[in-house]
Amino acid sequence: xxxxxxxxxxxxxxxxxxxxxxxxxxxxxxxxxxxxxxxxxxxxxxxxxxxxxxxxxxxxxxxxxxxxxxxxxxxxxxxxxxxxxxxxxxxxxxxxxxxxxxxxxxxxxxxxxxxxxxxxxxxxxxxxxxxxxxxxxxxxxxxxxxxxxxxxxxxxxxxxxxxxxxxxxxxxxxxxxxxxxxxxxxxxxxxxxxxxxxxxxxxxxxxxxxxxxxxxxxxxxxxxxxxxxxxxxxxxxxxxxxxxxxxxxxxxxxxxxxxxxxxxxxxxxxxxxxx
Amino acid sequence: xxxxxxxxxxxxxxxxxxxxxxxxxxxxxxxxxxxxxxxxxxxxxxxxxxxxxxxxxxxxxxxxxxxxxxxxxxxxxxxxxxxxxxxxxxxxxxxxxxxxxxxxxxxxxxxxxxxxxxxxxxxxxxxxxxxxxxxxxxxxxxxxxxxxxxxxxxxxxxxxxxxxxxxxxxxxxxxxxxxxxxxxxxxxxxxxxxxxxxxxxxxxxxxxxxxxxxxxxxxxxxxxxxxxxxxxxxxxxxxxxxxxxxxxxxxxxxxxxxxxxxxxxx
Numbered sequence: 001x002x003x004x005x006x007x008x009x010x011x012x013x014x015x016x017x018x019x020x021x022x023x024x025x026x027x028x029x030x031x032x033x034x035x036x037x038x039x040x041x042x043x044x045x046x047x048x049x050x051x052x053x054x055x056x057x058x059x060x061x062x063x064x065x066x067x068x069x070x071x072x073x074x075x076x077x078x079x080x081x082x083x084x085x086x087x088x089x090x091x092x093x094x095x096x097x098x099x100x101x102x103x104x105x106x107x108x109x110x111x112x113x114x115x116x117x118x119x120x121x122x123x124x125x126x127x128x129x130x131x132x133x134x135x136x137x138x139x140x141x142x143x144x145x146x147x148x149x150x151x152x153x154x155x156x157x158x159x160x161x162x163x164x165x166x167x168x169x170x171x172x173x174x175x176x177x178x179x180x181x182x183x184x185x186x187x188x189x190x191x192x193x194x195x196x197x198x199x200x201x202x203x204x205x206x207x208x209x210x211x212x213x214x215x216x217x218x219x220x221x222x223x224x225x226x227x228x229x230x231x232x233x234x235x236x237x238x239x240x241x242x243x244x245x246x247x248x249x250x251x252x253x254x255x256x257x258x259x260x261x262x263x264x265x266x267x268x269x270x271x272x273x274x275x
Numbered sequence: 276x277x278x279x280x281x282x283x284x285x286x287x288x289x290x291x292x293x294x295x296x297x298x299x300x301x302x303x304x305x306x307x308x309x310x311x312x313x314x315x316x317x318x319x320x321x322x323x324x325x326x327x328x329x330x331x332x333x334x335x336x337x338x339x340x341x342x343x344x345x346x347x348x349x350x351x352x353x354x355x356x357x358x359x360x361x362x363x364x365x366x367x368x369x370x371x372x373x374x375x376x377x378x379x380x381x382x383x384x385x386x387x388x389x390x391x392x393x394x395x396x397x398x399x400x401x402x403x404x405x406x407x408x409x410x411x412x413x414x415x416x417x418x419x420x421x422x423x424x425x426x427x428x429x430x431x432x433x434x435x436x437x438x439x440x441x442x443x444x445x446x447x448x449x450x451x452x453x454x455x456x457x458x459x460x461x462x463x464x465x466x467x468x469x470x471x472x473x474x475x476x477x478x479x480x481x482x483x484x485x486x487x488x489x490x491x492x493x494x495x496x497x498x499x500x501x502x503x504x505x506x507x508x509x510x511x512x513x514x515x516x517x518x519x520x521x522x523x524x525x526x527x528x529x530x531x532x533x534x535x536x537x538x539x540x541x
Contacts, residue, residue, distance in 0.1 A: 056412055
């Protein structure tokens, strides 16, 4: 008897999005299941960020359906979307931390403002501190975003995205504009969050090595570091790759299929895995 | 030829669509912002913060403008009144022009220059750095959190600033009357007080700032929330907000004056 497939967390059905008559997402369909990681590649302007914002219900599709946790976002009012969004964490491209709030207030924001979270006030501070410790920013509670470096701001934004322990986390270019060491730290945090909380992950990136780490590394909670998934060992949840080109989904599959692709556009995003 | 004519017509329609859609969006935003006043959650802290920024922050510029408007009005009017031997009526003219016209309009323009631009640039910066999207993603309605407090704060503070500006303007006229017109303080203040009729002038003088406050806050927020194109877009929104709110203040001032004159109030 074959095990039943994990339940669908996010499903796009022929989604088309247009801005001022220009098509930015064209008939995109895919399904992300529980515990799955999806890495999305694409050139600038290919519709990656729009896809993530459509998944959050921030952008309404012109045609097609977006189903998150089994509910059609297109039929829901903004107030109803808040409940669905409380089950999704989002890391925006530049972090999108609120300038006028301290890091502590930024991280506490979803706990205090998402109605369906129901976090008692006395638990807010401990949870904020825990989230900031998770991203190794324990001492920044009372600092403002402008006082932090780019990498620290990105980590604080990750803390804000994960503080409510949402089952689906969406990362928009988490390593864009960061040096390789900081970028590695950020991806390590993403893997740590995924493996400790068993979250479904959607990540947009330009860097193939980010996708490679996501697909082939796991977090060892005993050693507190990343370790490669050994040969022949199957990670609990799979990693799928998607490639967008001018709003169209031109590739969807696992890493092997991605690396075997002969499409010149797809090849630009792929570096062969070291064997 | 026929196809060309239809093509021209559709092109014309397309050109007209954008401004019509903008006006529609503006009224939808205004309607929602007003509706949100009566819906929870209420962001009291944000309202008080905005009152401080808009009201206390604009106090200096409003009083300076009011003072010099009153002083100049007294000087100019005294010259004209002297021809008819009616220099004692200087206080009457200063009082009426300040309360009915100059006080509300000049204060609104000053507040617009300072705050419509501030709102457009602040909200515009939040828009281009995705903070508005983040707010929505984190369970907050940006219109409820950002627009309604600015609307309530401006609608509360602008009438108060106008009252202060009117009074300081009268004081400016009094100083001119003392220094250059040889009018006694008693005569000046008596004519100032007697010129105003209750409740018409007071209601008229305070209704205008409320309408202007809606225009200033909504135009500032509207241009801020529709900002696109990075920092350059923020600059563009800020300029557009100041220009649009200033023009609207003058147009609405004329319309309101016409309505009140028609009602026999002014």
